[in-house]
Amino acid sequence: MKKPTKKNSHKFQEESKVTFDNIVTRSEEMRSVIKTAKKVSSSDVTVLITGESGTGKELVARAIHNNSPRKDGPFVTVNCAGMPDTLLESELFGHEKGAYTDATSTKKGRFELANEGTLFLDEVADLSPAAQAKTLRAVEEKEFERVGGEESIYTNCRIIAATNKDLLTELREGRFREDLYYRLHEVPLYLPPLRERKEDISPLIELFIKEFNTKFAKKIEGVSNVTLAYLMRHDWPGNVRELKSLIRSTMALIGRDVIWLEDLPFKIELIDEKAIHRLDQDLSLKIMEQEHILKVLNFTDWNKSKAANLLKISRPTLDKKIKEYRLET
Numbered sequence: 001m002k003k004p005t006k007k008n009s010h011k012f013q014e015e016s017k018v019t020f021d022n023i024v025t026r027s028e029e030m031r032s033v034i035k036t037a038k039k040v041s042s043s044d045v046t047v048l049i050t051g052e053s054g055t056g057k058e059l060v061a062r063a064i065h066n067n068s069p070r071k072d073g074p075f076v077t078v079n080c081a082g083m084p085d086t087l088l089e090s091e092l093f094g095h096e097k098g099a100y101t102d103a104t105s106t107k108k109g110r111f112e113l114a115n116e117g118t119l120f121l122d123e124v125a126d127l128s129p130a131a132q133a134k135t136l137r138a139v140e141e142k143e144f145e146r147v148g149g150e151e152s153i154y155t156n157c158r159i160i161a162a163t164n165k166d167l168l169t170e171l172r173e174g175r176f177r178e179d180l181y182y183r184l185h186e187v188p189l190y191l192p193p194l195r196e197r198k199e200d201i202s203p204l205i206e207l208f209i210k211e212f213n214t215k216f217a218k219k220i221e222g223v224s225n226v227t228l229a230y231l232m233r234h235d236w237p238g239n240v241r242e243l244k245s246l247i248r249s250t251m252a253l254i255g256r257d258v259i260w261l262e263d264l265p266f267k268i269e270l271i272d273e274k275a276i277h278r279l280d281q282d283l284s285l286k287i288m289e290q291e292h293i294l295k296v297l298n299f300t301d302w303n304k305s306k307a308a309n310l311l312k313i314s315r316p317t318l319d320k321k322i323k324e325y326r327l328e329t
């Protein structure tokens with residue numbers, strides 16, 4: 001079972017080495033989820049991780065694997081969504097030579113490759129009825145046949161499944177088998193969306209800036225207060241993945257040490273009326289002031305005397321506000 005592990009030299013190794021220490025959160029709800037995840041690491045119990053796309057389901061699955069007695073075995077992932085049924089079955093269970101016209105050689109499936117390790121069944125709600133039946137048997141009896149094969153193959157893998165759909169609804173509406181649902185549902189873990197744990201935004205930004213400073217050889221110190229206020233206001237439909245890719249694309253282009261509002265590529269709809277109403281008045285007024293000062297400064301090409309004139313405030317007051325809001329690096 002013990003395989004030599006290579007030293008971490010490339011991205012894949014980094015990702016595959018994820019532990020619970022790499023999961024950043026200040027949210028009480030997330031902390032209690034992680035506590036449960038740690039507890040179930042040591043046994044072979046099946047875990048079902050639910051949550052919107054980008055909330056960290058795969059990250060948690062990897063952390064469980066790397067914290068389990070199977071950590072020296074493989075962590076094999078398979079995405080059950082968006083694949084034609086025959087292809088998915090061959091992915092999961094493998095096929096024998098000649099099973100299809102283009103099956104020129106025998107291929108091992110993911111259940112087989114995950115032997116002695118963990119199989120991560122991503123988007124499990126999208127399994128077809130036929131694949132669900134075969135998966136149930138593979139999960140329950142640890143036995144299956146390759147497509148086009150007769151011989152039963154035994155696999156000793158631990159299953160972690162994930163979905164962004166509500167599996168109970170899928171079950172009630174007849175799209176998901178009840179027996180498989182209960183088999184996968186032994187320990188359910190729900191990851192809340194980022195908009196419901198906004199206290200995580202700031203520490204996550206810090207983490208990603210550190211990561212991309214290393215990757216891009218940059219020395220970004222952080223985001224300005226105005227930028228942070230904007231990012232706190234956003235609803236993050238793409239959750240942590242959206243935040244990470246925003247920081248990545250911003251840092252790829254930036255030429256200074258602090259991320260200002262205008263450095264953000266405005267792919268995201270930051271001005272979200274509903275979100276503004278959720279902020280308390282004091283904060284939103286401050287944000288408006290910061291935004292407005294920034295706009296006027298940009299308008300005058302950072303000629304502060306001109307800007308102070310336009311804003312109808314004194315030059316020292318403007319300087320004070322620029323400092324207070326960290327508008328300038």
Ligand SMILES: Nc1ncnc2c1ncn2[C@@H]1O[C@H](COP(=O)(O)OP(=O)(O)O)[C@@H](O)[C@H]1O
Nearest residue numbers: 022023024052053054055056057058059240241
């Ligand atoms: N709490 C977290 N701390 C650090 N990185 C995170 C956290 N949550 C998510 N990520 C990162 O965000 C990205 C998306 O997470 P992922 O696990 O792929 O989400 P999902 O599987 O739910 O779509 C990954 O790059 C992951 O490393």
Ligand SMILES: [Mg+2]
Nearest residue numbers: 054057058122
């Ligand atoms: Mg995923």
